[in-house]
Amino acid sequence: MAVNSPLPVSADLKPVAGIELGYAEAGVRKANRKDLLVMKLAPGATIAGVFTLNRFCAAPVQVCKTHLEQATDAAPIRALVINTGNANAGTGEEGLARANATCAELAGLLGVKPEQVLPFSTGVILEPLPVERIKAGLPAAIANLKTDNWFAAAESIMTTDTQPKAASRTLTIGGKKVVMTGISKGAGMIKPNMATMLGYLAFDAKVPQALLNQLVKDAADQSFNCITIDGDTSTNDSFMLIATGAGELEITSADSAEYKELAAAVSALSQNLAHQIVRDGEGATKFIEVTVEDGKSVEECRKIAYSIGHSPLVKTAFFASDPNLGRILAAIGYAGVDDLDVSKLNLYLDDVWVAKNGGRNPDYKEEDGQRVMKKSEIVVRVKLARGTAKASIWTCDLSHDYVTINADYRS
Amino acid sequence: MAVNSPLPVSADLKPVAGIELGYAEAGVRKANRKDLLVMKLAPGATIAGVFTLNRFCAAPVQVCKTHLEQATDAAPIRALVINTGNANAGTGEEGLARANATCAELAGLLGVKPEQVLPFSTGVILEPLPVERIKAGLPAAIANLKTDNWFAAAESIMTTDTQPKAASRTLTIGGKKVVMTGISKGAGMIKPNMATMLGYLAFDAKVPQALLNQLVKDAADQSFNCITIDGDTSTNDSFMLIATGAGELEITSADSAEYKELAAAVSALSQNLAHQIVRDGEGATKFIEVTVEDGKSVEECRKIAYSIGHSPLVKTAFFASDPNLGRILAAIGYAGVDDLDVSKLNLYLDDVWVAKNGGRNPDYKEEDGQRVMKKSEIVVRVKLARGTAKASIWTCDLSHDYVTINADYRS
Numbered sequence: 164m165a166v167n168s169p170l171p172v173s174a175d176l177k178p179v180a181g182i183e184l185g186y187a188e189a190g191v192r193k194a195n196r197k198d199l200l201v202m203k204l205a206p207g208a209t210i211a212g213v214f215t216l217n218r219f220c221a222a223p224v225q226v227c228k229t230h231l232e233q234a235t236d237a238a239p240i241r242a243l244v245i246n247t248g249n250a251n252a253g254t255g256e257e258g259l260a261r262a263n264a265t266c267a268e269l270a271g272l273l274g275v276k277p278e279q280v281l282p283f284s285t286g287v288i289l290e291p292l293p294v295e296r297i298k299a300g301l302p303a304a305i306a307n308l309k310t311d312n313w314f315a316a317a318e319s320i321m322t323t324d325t326q327p328k329a330a331s332r333t334l335t336i337g338g339k340k341v342v343m344t345g346i347s348k349g350a351g352m353i354k355p356n357m358a359t360m361l362g363y364l365a366f367d368a369k370v371p372q373a374l375l376n377q378l379v380k381d382a383a384d385q386s387f388n389c390i391t392i393d394g395d396t397s398t399n400d401s402f403m404l405i406a407t408g409a410g411e412l413e414i415t416s417a418d419s420a421e422y423k424e425l426a427a428a429v430s431a432l433s434q435n436l437a438h439q440i441v442r443d444g445e446g447a448t449k450f451i452e453v454t455v456e457d458g459k460s461v462e463e464c465r466k467i468a469y470s471i472g473h474s475p476l477v478k479t480a481f482f483a484s485d486p487n488l489g490r491i492l493a494a495i496g497y498a499g500v501d502d503l504d505v506s507k508l509n510l511y512l513d514d515v516w517v518a519k520n521g522g523r524n525p526d527y528k529e530e531d532g533q534r535v536m537k538k539s540e541i542v543v544r545v546k547l548a549r550g551t552a553k554a555s556i557w558t559c560d561l562s563h564d565y566v567t568i569n570a571d572y573r574s
Numbered sequence: 575m576a577v578n579s580p581l582p583v584s585a586d587l588k589p590v591a592g593i594e595l596g597y598a599e600a601g602v603r604k605a606n607r608k609d610l611l612v613m614k615l616a617p618g619a620t621i622a623g624v625f626t627l628n629r630f631c632a633a634p635v636q637v638c639k640t641h642l643e644q645a646t647d648a649a650p651i652r653a654l655v656i657n658t659g660n661a662n663a664g665t666g667e668e669g670l671a672r673a674n675a676t677c678a679e680l681a682g683l684l685g686v687k688p689e690q691v692l693p694f695s696t697g698v699i700l701e702p703l704p705v706e707r708i709k710a711g712l713p714a715a716i717a718n719l720k721t722d723n724w725f726a727a728a729e730s731i732m733t734t735d736t737q738p739k740a741a742s743r744t745l746t747i748g749g750k751k752v753v754m755t756g757i758s759k760g761a762g763m764i765k766p767n768m769a770t771m772l773g774y775l776a777f778d779a780k781v782p783q784a785l786l787n788q789l790v791k792d793a794a795d796q797s798f799n800c801i802t803i804d805g806d807t808s809t810n811d812s813f814m815l816i817a818t819g820a821g822e823l824e825i826t827s828a829d830s831a832e833y834k835e836l837a838a839a840v841s842a843l844s845q846n847l848a849h850q851i852v853r854d855g856e857g858a859t860k861f862i863e864v865t866v867e868d869g870k871s872v873e874e875c876r877k878i879a880y881s882i883g884h885s886p887l888v889k890t891a892f893f894a895s896d897p898n899l900g901r902i903l904a905a906i907g908y909a910g911v912d913d914l915d916v917s918k919l920n921l922y923l924d925d926v927w928v929a930k931n932g933g934r935n936p937d938y939k940e941e942d943g944q945r946v947m948k949k950s951e952i953v954v955r956v957k958l959a960r961g962t963a964k965a966s967i968w969t970c971d972l973s974h975d976y977v978t979i980n981a982d983y984r985s
Contacts, residue, residue: 218914219907219932253903255917255933288900289934398904475886475972476980483981489699492664493809496630503629506666521630522666523700561886563977569887570894570973 166442166450166539166559176317176331177342178310179365181205181407185308186319189300191293192248192286197319199297201269201304202243202363207408210240210281211375213383215400222251222258222292223282224399226266233278241275243403244301245283245361247322251292252284252398261294268298272305285322285348285361285399317346320361323568324348328439330432337421339411342367343428347387347436349397359397362387362436367410368425374417378426379404386433389556390441391472404429441557446564448539449481454555455545463500464554467545470498478561481541486532488517495545507548513541577853577861577950577970587728587742588753589721590776592616592818596719597730600711602704603659603697608730610708612680612715613654613774618819621651621692622786624794626811633662633669633703634693635810637677644689652690654814655680655712656772658733662695662703663809672705679709683716696733696759696772696810728757731772734979735759739850741843748832750822753778754839758798758847760808770808773798773847778821779836785828789837790815797844800876800967802883803855815840852968857975859950860892865966866956874911875965878956881909889972892952897943899928906956918959924952 182204189199204210212231214224234240244265251258266280273280284292317327331344345364370378383402414422442450453471455464471477474494480487491510495503510518512535517527535541593615600610615621623642625635645651655676662669677691684691695703728738742755756775781789794813825833853861864882866875882888885905891898902921906914921929923946928938946952 217904217907218909218911219903219916250900253900253929253933255931258933288904289929398900398907475976479977479980482977485981489661489664489809492630493628493699496628496809498629500629505630518664518700520666522664522669561977562981563974565886566890566893566972566974566977569890570896 166447176313176329176344177333178313179342179344179407180310180367181208181409182365182405183308183310184312184316185304185306186312186315187300187303189246189296191246191296197315198247199300199304200245200316200319201301201308202316203273203308204241204405205407205409206239206241207369208239209370209372209375209406209408210403211372211379212401212403213379215397217398217400219253219398221284221399222254222262223284224401225259226262227281227283227401230266230278230281238276238279240281241279242269242273243281243283243363244269245285245320246297247285247320249286249290249292250284250288250399253289254291258292261292264294265292265297269301272301281403283361283399283401285320285359288398313344313346317348320346320348322348322359323445325443328436328443330435330439332428332432334428336368336412336424341410341412341425341428343432345432345436347440349440360387360400360402360440362402362433363405364403364429364433364436365405365407366425366429367407368412368414369408369410370406370414370425374414374422375404375406377417378429381426382429382433385430386437389554390437391469391556391558402433438557441559444559445568446562446566447559448562449560450540451481451543451558451560452541452555453543453545453558454553455547456553457550458547458552458554459550461552461554464547464552465556466500467495467498467547468554468556470494471543471545472556472558475561478558481536481560482562484533484536486512486529486536488512488532491543492518503547504549509546509548511544511546512536513538577858587724587740587755588744589724590753590755590818591721591778592619592820593776593816594719594721595723595727596715596717597723597726598711598714600657600707602657602707608726609658610711610715611656611727611730612712612719613727614684614719615652615816616818616820617650617652618780619650620781620783620786620817620819621814622783622790623812623814624790626808628809628811630664630809632695632810633665633673634695635812636670637673638692638694638812641677641689641692649687649690651692652686653680653684654692654694654774656694656696656731657708658696658731660695660697660701660703661699661810664700665702669703672703675705676708680712683712692814694772694810694812696731696770699809724755724757728759731757731759733759733770734856736854739847739854741846741850743839743843745839747779747823747835752821752823752836752839754843756843756847758851760851771798771811771813771851773813773844774816775814775840775844775847776816776818777836777840778818779823779825780819781817781825781836785825785833786815786817788828789840792837793840793844796841797848800965801848801852802880802967802969803852803858813844849968852970855970856979857973857977858970859973860971861951862892862969862971863953863966864956864969865953865964866958867964868961869958869963869965870961872963872965875958875963876967877911878906878909878958879965879967881905882954882956883967883969886972889969892947892971893973895944895947897923897940897947899923899943902954903929914958915960920957920959922955922957923947924949
């Protein structure tokens, strides 16, 4: 299920010079589906990533971090390999060996070193990675490496996603053209036991490593780090940002207007990819933005926003289109902001002023709340009246289908 | 729905000398149901309580706290008044005025001061308390005050509970008889918008105020503070402990063996009442104990236990009887214990050793996990291998019925 029609996913996503994509059907878990993706970077590309904070971080995440640390100008990252069907998580030393074996195999085929390859896995946790099938699938993936394979790439990283997630944009910064394309996947921490969120965004500008490291963190903080479906943080979450450097624009300083424009565009496209994940959330029928304003800090605004976004009672009320708004107040109250003065708090649902100074707005009418709750896209806005900070998160409702999907026995 | 048969609730709960209970049908929200309860304490009783930490704490909770602070030996708390059908939460100044008016009315009828009455409300949030109906119902509740009304009292505080919750015990401490009886209610933060958990436990020993204050905190920490159904903390949660002093035992020191025996009995009975709430949890089909052992601190053990107990993915797996155990590892990993070494972690489901040193136990067989998951009572045991601390929490599964119950439009 997905909320409404999803954001438009164009089959003619724009190629980004300097990166080629090739997929294969390796039969990792099921036959006859694209489940293996190789991304090959041209010399000169830089790459940076952010990864799950889960202590049970998967073997490929550990290998990615090591290879990123070891990368040098002389021996930069040159390829990414992504498999679905198996997360290679909770697999111990043997899992690390298999992730490394995958890198070594691809490196051999491409004529680079194993440390120049980053591995990613998504799928079932606690089961051994079928590394022989992945190795066997690599030649086919390499054989169809093309710059215009983005849509197929988005399809090939899907697990229980009901639709591929991708976005593309061209823009002009300082008179120079920039092409930017990204893909993502994820739909809950995911049935069956899946280890979930992956995102890849490439653009053709040249960006020094230190700046790219900052850029990927900032973009994630404004996109993938602001979405929640069920509050479960996967063992495999990864978001990679690739600057191929094969285009016209070159960034040299974080203080330049060009950098700021580029960063804004990267954040916007990342947000688009993140929203696609929420819209395709397990069982989702509604897309909810929770914005908390006038807080003392972004952190406390986020705490409150996530408390609302994670509350099963709030989420079932959205599913039922029930303006059961005391549930939102209760979730604000237990968010852990200890000195919150609720008597100054105001709550809005879209344009409807629901709670005023901590109690029911005397002018609030149930039918107005009902009208908003029936919509498939809703903004919850909380005003704290204690500062100037603000944060937004995006989430979905909790439906019967969420339970059905996650209670299904692993197939 | 409730897990299995509930814990046995005897209709002949033992009267506790020094406390009388009277109920009425006040029509607070619906006609023809017990919805008003008065508890009258004899002179000499002491009382202490713990309350919700929700910042949107309800008007009656605020009044309770004030009256408990103002109570003196000369003017002690003499009565409690509890209504269902309306939580008097999110109601601002007017809510406080109505809670105070309820106290004043009961005080007038009993010949005590308003400050000697504690008010409690449970029910719908954000709606004005129908204080006139409650006042009108008080004479009938007073008319049937009896020491042996505990079962009717348990019924009269029910909201969406499917069964009354009560427990009773007599014991001998230092050669002296102690009678102890308690009631509780709650079943999720509760449809429709209810503000939920209430617990009352009385015994006939004499306990000085300072010790009782400590006793109620300790008992709550080992019982009501260790249960979770959906992670939503209500605006009205209250647990009151009453020492009538009308029996044989008198406690004078926290260092006495008698105090320790009494405290253990109070904790055990509180735990029993708390477990009844989980077993009657909204949509619950399974009763799950999560025990985390060998931690550095009780706090980190609780963090991990709650992370497991709150995970919708773990809860739906229990509902499905699916030994989808990577979900438990993932929940441990994101619990926020930053220096956790997962390679030393062991996980058991009842007697089945599932994960060994952070990975799948080579001897683990899926059919063994399946056998345990099919049971209606399951113990999840996590061993951290980093200390000697331990904590347990109790929770239930997440079923279709949870969504159905909470998505129902308020009736």
